[in-house]
Amino acid sequence: MLTKEDFFCDFENKWCPGCGNFQILDAMKEAFAEMDLSPEKLLIVSGIGQAGKTPHFFKCNFFHGLHGRALPVATGAKIANHDLTVVVSSGDGDCYGEGGNHFISAIRRNIDITLLVHNNKVYGLTKGQASPTSDIGFQTKMQPHGVIAESFHPLTAALAFGAGFVARGFSGNKAHLNQLIQKAIAHKGFSMVDIMQPCVSFNSVNTHAWYKKRAYDLADKNHDTTDIDAATALSRKWGDEIPIGILYQKESSSYTDRIDHLDQGPLIGFTYEKERVQQQIDNG
Amino acid sequence: MSVDITVTIGGAAGQGIQTVGDLLAQVCQKAGLYVMAINDFESRIRGGHSFVQIRISDHEIFSPRYEIALLVALDRQTVLLHQNKIPDGGIILSGESFDDAQKPITAVEFDKLAEEAGGKITANTVAAGSCLALLGAPFEFLKDILAARFGAKDSSVLEKNIKAAELGYQAVAETEFKWAFAWEKGPEKGLLMNGTKAIALGALAADCRFASFYPMSPATGVIRNLTEMTEHIPFVVEQAEDEIAAVNMIIGASFAGVRSMTATSGGGFCLMTEGLGLAGIAEIPIVIVNAQRPGPATGLPTRTAQGDLLFVINASQDEFPRFVFAPRSVSEAFTDTIRAFELSEKYQVPAIILTDQFLNDSVFLTTEQFTAPSSVPRFIAADADLDDPENYHRFAVTESGVSPRALPCRGKAIVKSSGNEHLEDGHISEDKDNRTRMVNKRNAKLEAMTGEMNGPEEYFEDAEILLIGWGSSAGAIKEAVDLLRDKDIDAGCLTFSDMWPFPAEKALAAADNAKKCVTVELNSTAQFKRLLRQQTGIHCAGSILKYDGRPLFPQDIIEEIDRFL
Numbered sequence: 128m129l130t131k132e133d134f135f136c137d138f139e140n141k142w143c144p145g146c147g148n149f150q151i152l153d154a155m156k157e158a159f160a161e162m163d164l165s166p167e168k169l170l171i172v173s174g175i176g177q178a179g180k181t182p183h184f185f186k187c188n189f190f191h192g193l194h195g196r197a198l199p200v201a202t203g204a205k206i207a208n209h210d211l212t213v214v215v216s217s218g219d220g221d222c223y224g225e226g227g228n229h230f231i232s233a234i235r236r237n238i239d240i241t242l243l244v245h246n247n248k249v250y251g252l253t254k255g256q257a258s259p260t261s262d263i264g265f266q267t268k269m270q271p272h273g274v275i276a277e278s279f280h281p282l283t284a285a286l287a288f289g290a291g292f293v294a295r296g297f298s299g300n301k302a303h304l305n306q307l308i309q310k311a312i313a314h315k316g317f318s319m320v321d322i323m324q325p326c327v328s329f330n331s332v333n334t335h336a337w338y339k340k341r342a343y344d345l346a347d348k349n350h351d352t353t354d355i356d357a358a359t360a361l362s363r364k365w366g367d368e369i370p371i372g373i374l375y376q377k378e379s380s381s382y383t384d385r386i387d388h389l390d391q392g393p394l395i396g397f398t399y400e401k402e403r404v405q406q407q408i409d410n411g
Numbered sequence: 412m413s414v415d416i417t418v419t420i421g422g423a424a425g426q427g428i429q430t431v432g433d434l435l436a437q438v439c440q441k442a443g444l445y446v447m448a449i450n451d452f453e454s455r456i457r458g459g460h461s462f463v464q465i466r467i468s469d470h471e472i473f474s475p476r477y478e479i480a481l482l483v484a485l486d487r488q489t490v491l492l493h494q495n496k497i498p499d500g501g502i503i504l505s506g507e508s509f510d511d512a513q514k515p516i517t518a519v520e521f522d523k524l525a526e527e528a529g530g531k532i533t534a535n536t537v538a539a540g541s542c543l544a545l546l547g548a549p550f551e552f553l554k555d556i557l558a559a560r561f562g563a564k565d566s567s568v569l570e571k572n573i574k575a576a577e578l579g580y581q582a583v584a585e586t587e588f589k590w591a592f593a594w595e596k597g598p599e600k601g602l603l604m605n606g607t608k609a610i611a612l613g614a615l616a617a618d619c620r621f622a623s624f625y626p627m628s629p630a631t632g633v634i635r636n637l638t639e640m641t642e643h644i645p646f647v648v649e650q651a652e653d654e655i656a657a658v659n660m661i662i663g664a665s666f667a668g669v670r671s672m673t674a675t676s677g678g679g680f681c682l683m684t685e686g687l688g689l690a691g692i693a694e695i696p697i698v699i700v701n702a703q704r705p706g707p708a709t710g711l712p713t714r715t716a717q718g719d720l721l722f723v724i725n726a727s728q729d730e731f732p733r734f735v736f737a738p739r740s741v742s743e744a745f746t747d748t749i750r751a752f753e754l755s756e757k758y759q760v761p762a763i764i765l766t767d768q769f770l771n772d773s774v775f776l777t778t779e780q781f782t783a784p785s786s787v788p789r790f791i792a793a794d795a796d797l798d799d800p801e802n803y804h805r806f807a808v809t810e811s812g813v814s815p816r817a818l819p820c821r822g823k824a825i826v827k828s829s830g831n832e833h834l835e836d837g838h839i840s841e842d843k844d845n846r847t848r849m850v851n852k853r854n855a856k857l858e859a860m861t862g863e864m865n866g867p868e869e870y871f872e873d874a875e876i877l878l879i880g881w882g883s884s885a886g887a888i889k890e891a892v893d894l895l896r897d898k899d900i901d902a903g904c905l906t907f908s909d910m911w912p913f914p915a916e917k918a919l920a921a922a923d924n925a926k927k928c929v930t931v932e933l934n935s936t937a938q939f940k941r942l943l944r945q946q947t948g949i950h951c952a953g954s955i956l957k958y959d960g961r962p963l964f965p966q967d968i969i970e971e972i973d974r975f976l
Contacts, residue, residue: 138838166825167820167822167823167825168820169820170667170819170820172663180839182827183827183829183838183839186825187825188819188820188825188826188827189826189827189828189829189837190663190666190693190819190828190829191828191829191830191831191839192659192662192689192693192829192830193659193685193686193689193830196655196656196659196686196689198656199651199655199656199657199659199660199663200659200660200662200663200666201663202649202656202660202663203621203623203659203660203661203662203663203664203665203666203667203671204663204664204666204667204819205663205667206621206647206649206660206663206664206669207620207621207663207664207665207667207668207669207671208667208668208669208820210820211667211819211820228652228653228655228656229652229656231652232651232652232656386647387645388644388645388646389645389647391645394620394621394645394647394664394669395620395667395668395669395818397620397645398618399618399786399787401783401784401785401786403644404612404615404616404783405782405783407612407615407640407644408612408616408781408782408783411602411603
């Protein structure tokens with residue numbers, strides 16, 4: 128039986144003390160341990176931002192690539208070897224800003240990977256600019272009169288694009304988040320968990336206490352996770368009460384299920400066959 | 412008698428001129444002749460002006476010629492644009508006559524004869540029949556090709572086409588044509604091949620299994636060929652949401668262990684450059700085809716150029732080793748693609764195949780054997796190859812700069828990779844000494860990589876005037892040398908295909924006795940001349956440059972050579 132210590136990595140952590148990322152990191156390790164996903168079997172792909180650094184604080188295979196591009200890297204890795212468990216660790220700027228097009232397309236492909244978005248509604252690594260999920264009116268040094276664009280609603284968007292697993296977690300409820308991550312990984316097809324987290328350095332509005340007062344668990348409310356209209360209505364809820372948990376879940380065949388030949392095994396398992404290639408050449 | 416004839420078939424996009432061209436090329440192949448055909452078309456699906464220009468010869472040819480012996484005009488525009496290239500005795504074959512034609516027109520009512528044969532759709536077959544009759548080809552040759560082309564379909568389709576061909580053939584049976592020659596049957600000299608197909612075959616022969624792309628002329632044909640060829644082979648083709656996704660997907664797939672490629676043109680390559688750098692610093696082998704077209708921005712989407720050389724050599728911020736190959740021919744497009752995959756993996760660097768619209772879309776009858784290698788060497792470390800897989804360091808510093816490459820989730824070795832500067836174990840580091848060490852480690856590969864590069868092909872390299880070129884214009888340059896030598900001008904040439912790391916010593920050795928060097932390039936600032944000077948100190952007297960979006964013809968060189976005599 129694995130424990131979260133099996134994922135321990137002595138690499139110096141570079142997050143601010145009190146950052147919500149610490150609870151997310153812990154919840155991830157606990158979820159992987161409880162699922163018996165050993166470090167050798169796991170691949171974490173990340174982009175750039177504070178969330179992008181997450182895999183460095185893990186013992187497991189990882190690829191830490193470019194800003195906004197974690198999803199295409201993860202998609203390529205999954206296509207090459209669909210036996211891999213691929214988890215993407217991204218942030219609100221990385222995933223919904225720089226990588227917005229990839230977010231749409233990963234959902235449409237229903238590629239069987241799990242996307243965890245550390246959503247603190249602000250840019251941390253570049254020191255406090257507004258993010259796509261910052262609320263209208265949110266003031267920063269770059270937006271001194273407040274954000275003038277509407278906030279991006281990732282869960283509403285994900286539902287509209289046809290995502291089969293749409294959930295929201297909260298870094299302040301680690302046990303709940305752990306369970307969500309496990310369900311997301313177990314889901315066949317694309318799964319996403321948008322994780323509300325405070326930024327202690329650059330977001331003085333959406334604090335830990337602010338979220339704690341508002342978050343309520345959908346599991347306590349008899350929400351039907353197969354009801355897309357109810358899920359869509361919930362995805363728009365923001366303000367005094369914010370639902371956490373699984374908003375919507377529906378399984379369908381994933382991208383690699385839909386590709387010929389891959390039912391015989393992962394792409395990486397096929398070896399060069401001279402005769403077949405020569406035949407293509409000779410076909411003219 | 413020596414055969415060397417150019418036939419041009421022109422019309423509006425959508426009129427099927429390609430079909431006529433294909434039929435002629437196939438008949439010539441069957442007859443044991445050599446052909447090459449350029450495709451000249453506009454960026455539109457219907458209308459405008461397109462043409463296929465086929466050169467037929469009894470010796471192998473690598474470039475087009477200006478002079479047109481036979482012009483098949485499916486519209487008036489074709490007559491107006493091409494009649495000045497027709498010498499005395501040449502023929503315009505057209506369905507109607509035009510008042511403003513300055514050359515005699517042989518009228519064949521393609522549409523009417525097609526309807527007589529069973530449908531207007533066979534008008535192109537009528538035209539092919541007329542062309543071959545004028546050239547003196549036996550009708551049976553065309554009949555055989557039609558049977559191979561339409562035989563699998565409903566038998567009435569074949570019957571209609573044979574009838575159409577016959578009517579076209581008979582319509583000009585009595586017309587004398589100065590360039591008609593005696594045709595013999597076979598033996599076939601080789602394959603009909605274009606650059607896109609050759610690259611796709613090369614990818615399969617290198618055991619590539621994944622291609623991700625965003626459509627862009629003139630690169631899309633590479634992916635179309637791969638798609639067609641892999642119907643029954645385990646291979647994934649993914650149309651990405653953009654070129655950024657395409658390059659990052661192949662990085663992910665290659666990281667996981669599958670040989671992967673993408674194909675694009677300059678604009679898409681621009682979007683891929685950050686990913687190219689990621690492959691550089693994370694030491695991921697990937698292969699990118701950049702099929703050049705004139706730019707910048709959208710430029711001329713369906714035309715050709717050699718304007719991206721310095722761009723691809725330098726693309727992406729900062730520095731890292733990479734390979735750049737510019738195949739000179741379709742056979743080299745095949746072998747360079749195999750080399751690109753192998754060397755990219757051997758040195759864990761990105762490799763770029765720099766082609767262009769001319770090489771990608773032109774058809775050449777090639778005598779080279781396309782042989783799938785008996786095995787594909789892989790450069791991957793399993794646990795058993797590692798001293799201590801549990802303490803595996805992906806970026807271990809070695810003398811050669813190449814670290815043993817394990818794959819994620821294939822054993823005990825845990826693979827950690829980062830596009831940030833990193834330690835040997837893959838974790839981020841801002842340490843100054845580590846940074847210097849890692850830059851040195853990556854650059855350490857360059858010496859052995861340079862050793863893998865071939866020098867230029869030499870042709871009369873001791874001549875008074877040495878033409879120097881690269882990539883797909885090599886054929887026209889070499890032919891220009893022959894034409895100049897026929898005029899008693901002492902010309903020779905060096906042509907390069909291995910562009911980066913630049914084979915400087917081999918270039919210097921080849922140009923050892925050069926008296927006057929002149930580069931020939933399809934760009935406006937003599938990029939290769941500058942590169943050659945930078946890497947070898949060789950001073951060129953000047954350059955012959957063409958940047959109108961059209962391929963290089965031997966005549967382009969002949970017309971400008973006086974400047975250097």
